[in-house]
Amino acid sequence: MDRGTFLKELAVETESKILLVVLDGLGGLPGEAGKTELEAAWTPNMDELAARSVLGLTHPISYGITPGSGPSHLALFGYDPLKYEIGRGVLENLGLDVELRKGDVAVRGNFCTVEERDGRLVVVDRRAGRIPTEKNRELCSRLQEAMSEIQGVEVLFTPGMEHRFALRLRGEGLAGCLEDTDPQHEGFEPLLLRATCPQGDKTVAVVEELLGRVRDVLKGEERANFVLLRGFSEVPHIPSMYELFKLRAAAIATYPMYRGLARLVGMDLLPVDGMRLEHELETLRRYWKDYTFFYFHVKKTDSYGEDGNFWAKVKVIEEFDRLLPKIMALDPQVLVITGDHSTPSKLKSHSWHPNPFLLYSPYVRWESGQVFSEKACARGALGQFPAMEALPLMLAHALKLKKFGA
């Protein structure tokens, strides 16, 4: 019996409520005064809660592996991140709030600069000198106007930051098995479009025509006179959290990529009237009666980690801590506070270090006299475990899993 089937057969629908708080990139490394961001933060509410909770550390993928946000979130939602791979093109579109359906082909694009040399088209700048986002928007709308449809396939260009954009193809008989056209180095020709599966032929024909028409539209541009395409992919078929776990799940997240990931696993996306934590809390309160699982995403811990801004990350953690009593007032049966991956300011990037994990429920074996910190979690009663086991733990503590076997 595989793990999916197994949990599916044990899960029962009940009214108890699970709240999963993801402080994105929460885990850190010792910086100022030998403390991590979480240790340096003044968090009386989380510390008090830690003493009535159980602690541990989670590995998003496996030892030493630094995950992107896609796989690390899938793991927290209870899915095996090695089984359900999310392509770069899909993630880029989700991140720009583009709706994706089964069968769509999603692509990541760069504007680039090309030059004719001896009759060959050579890439001289893979990022078109990082054109301003403003310019990018203008070019994408010109491209969109010139080609909303090719060979019966609907085409959607969505501008991102600087030279980046997302491309979505929607139509019958498409496939995501195309190789990148980006040669990865300047001085080379864009790579020929090539499908790695037989179903890819139609997509190759569509994208070839698209590239020809893009070249015509951009020919007069000084810098952004062509595009490179990468990460062709399709939305993977992911069974919903309701199908697998009988959870009526909702997402409270303000950044598009996380909303997109939540939609992929069948969560409802709840409206948030602003970008601050209080706005997210307001949404949580408003919809508290309507769902049995809430994913509550706090983005800025990761953003400041990526910036290498230790104290700004500390402040976001403290800001969340001040909100905690209001969350507890809702009386969740299970509350988890964790990260999707670590983002130590010291590394200015995601890292492989396991995530601090706190699970509160009336049915935990309490930690005594603990605080919520990486060190306390490393010695916590849950030990270290794969992040994809967090969801079964939440279900169990919410009394939503039947006994296995008799």
Added chain:
Amino acid sequence: MDRGTFLKELAVETESKILLVVLDGLGGLPGEAGKTELEAAWTPNMDELAARSVLGLTHPISYGITPGSGPSHLALFGYDPLKYEIGRGVLENLGLDVELRKGDVAVRGNFCTVEERDGRLVVVDRRAGRIPTEKNRELCSRLQEAMSEIQGVEVLFTPGMEHRFALRLRGEGLAGCLEDTDPQHEGFEPLLLRATCPQGDKTVAVVEELLGRVRDVLKGEERANFVLLRGFSEVPHIPSMYELFKLRAAAIATYPMYRGLARLVGMDLLPVDGMRLEHELETLRRYWKDYTFFYFHVKKTDSYGEDGNFWAKVKVIEEFDRLLPKIMALDPQVLVITGDHSTPSKLKSHSWHPNPFLLYSPYVRWESGQVFSEKACARGALGQFPAMEALPLMLAHALKLKKFGA
């Protein structure tokens, strides 16, 4: 996606240096004064390092399993020891410094005493009274002289200790799928040669002729008048550490078997001008610039453990500790100190107890106020994990792994 492919796609080549120190059989059991060998040893340098490192315990194979040196080393080198099995014949040949190539068949042999009874050849002593090694050498060279080639297959006998020898067959169309001829009990005939795969027929014919000729050569011997063959095997195809992990790897080891294992995973074998630890250190210094991964093997901890000599094992650990500052002076980006398996003097053999594991790098979450001991490792922030995960952890801390997914 399987683990091998997965790491291969994430590994990048950089100049940062990883040093893996294997104190063979390091882990112990409480003996004198209730302390293990590692706890009884005076190790100020390792203790000081432990406070700036992260600790844990590794399981070479899985809970309760006592490994041989082959699988336990493969695991430390990042290979799944259940996937890459190394036959006894291969290990015996490697241990005697015999070079093995793809396609060779390697066998482990015993001299034995046989007697004719009612026309049957019966084994009366499976070890030929443990003949002296001197005698073994003489017999092997007589056998070698009598048969350097059989049916176009090159034959190589290499004497081991007492009654043990290694046999290597090299030629076209051989296969290692032959069953042992050792009946395992005295009073029985040697077992008939039998192949368990169709490709084994030629090898059966060659070994049958070989056994006949061996019997002729040894007929006049009083004790060692025949041989029993075991552990027919071929070198497994193991991708190199460069292929899988982009590591330019070198081994500093003085005992043949460990050099052989290192060669199997594609390490360069560095010359060591003597059998003492200072000689190994001298080699490390001399080649420090030329590689990105060093395997530094200390054998005597295991040897004294096997002898049941608690204090001699303690002294080897202390000897290594005195060397540590000179190793740290080379400024490795990642240093691991661990064992391949435990060899408690109390058991006089390898054991299943997990290995103390210390990882130093600028990117660890520090342990505070720890020493390097089994107890400290059991409470270490790395927890308990499979030994094969040690290599991904080393790669991560040396910043040699890309992010998985976006």
